[in-house]
Amino acid sequence: MTTPEDLTAIAALTDQVRRNAYRAVAEARPAPIGRDEVAGALGIGRSLAAFHLDKLVDAGLLEVSYARRSGRTGPGAGRPAKLYHLSAAEHAVSVPPRSYRTAASLLAEALDRIGGDEAVEKVAREHGRRAGLAALxxxxxxxxxxxxxxxNCPFHQLAEQFPPLICGMNLALVSGLVEGSEWEARMDAAPGRCCVILSKKQSD
Incomplete structure (x- = not known):
């Protein structure tokens, strides 16, 4: 169901500069990024970059942390820099209201209960083959x-609820997407990103 917070978040991205600022932060993942880097990437002033970044924070799309970029500590090290990174919150708007996420959660729970991992992974791999590398x-x-x-993990919330089922499905899906290419998929879970990475196939 669409919430007022969802609407606020989406509305914040209607501004082109703000949308580009959000993209700059997203592309810096997993490291946080400061206003100077965003200003340089967008070709705008530091104050304007900070204005748009803080608007994204107010909308719940970004979060803030502080750190000394020089790595120095103690007297004379300077003030910590204000850094921005993506919020873990997800936002979706549907008009009229729909609840596909609830349906997906119910289906995942049903498959988890009956041990449907093998069937899910088979279907996911077949879907990946049809979609091809561009879907990556x-x-x-x-x-x-x-x-x-x-x-990015497209199935983040479901993966947190049903890790073996959804991560196994995801590995099969990505394996299908890259089938026939120079890449192969393997599980390598880490915070803040997809649980799957790709590595180049070893030549015989």
Whole structure:
């Protein structure tokens, strides 16, 4: 069900500069980012960047932490910098109100109870094969030389409720998405990102 908080969060992203600021913070994950980095990425002034970042905090889309970027401590180390990172809260707007998340949770619980892991993973792999590599974009992949970190978990809330079922499904899905490519999927859970990463296939 859409809440007032959901509407506030979505409304905050109608401004183009604010939307770009949110994207800059998202792309910096998992590290927090300061207003100077956002200002540089967007080509705007520091004060304007801070204004939009704080509006995103007010809307519940970002959270704030403080740290000394120099790594120095004690007298003379300077004031801690204000840093921004994505909020763990999720927001969705549906008009008229729909509750697909509730349905997904009920189905996941039913499958979990009857031990439907194998069937779920088979269907997920088949779906991944049909969708293909382009569908990996929803995971916000961060490509490096030998591996790809998937910064976003599209099934975050369900994965927290039913970890073995949903993470197993996710691994099968991603395996299907990258089938036939130079990448292979494996489980490598870590906070703040998808539980699956990709690594380059070893040549024979």
């Amino acid at each position: 974009d929803s995971y916000e992949p961060d490509y490096a030389d030998e591996r790809v970190v998937l910064r």
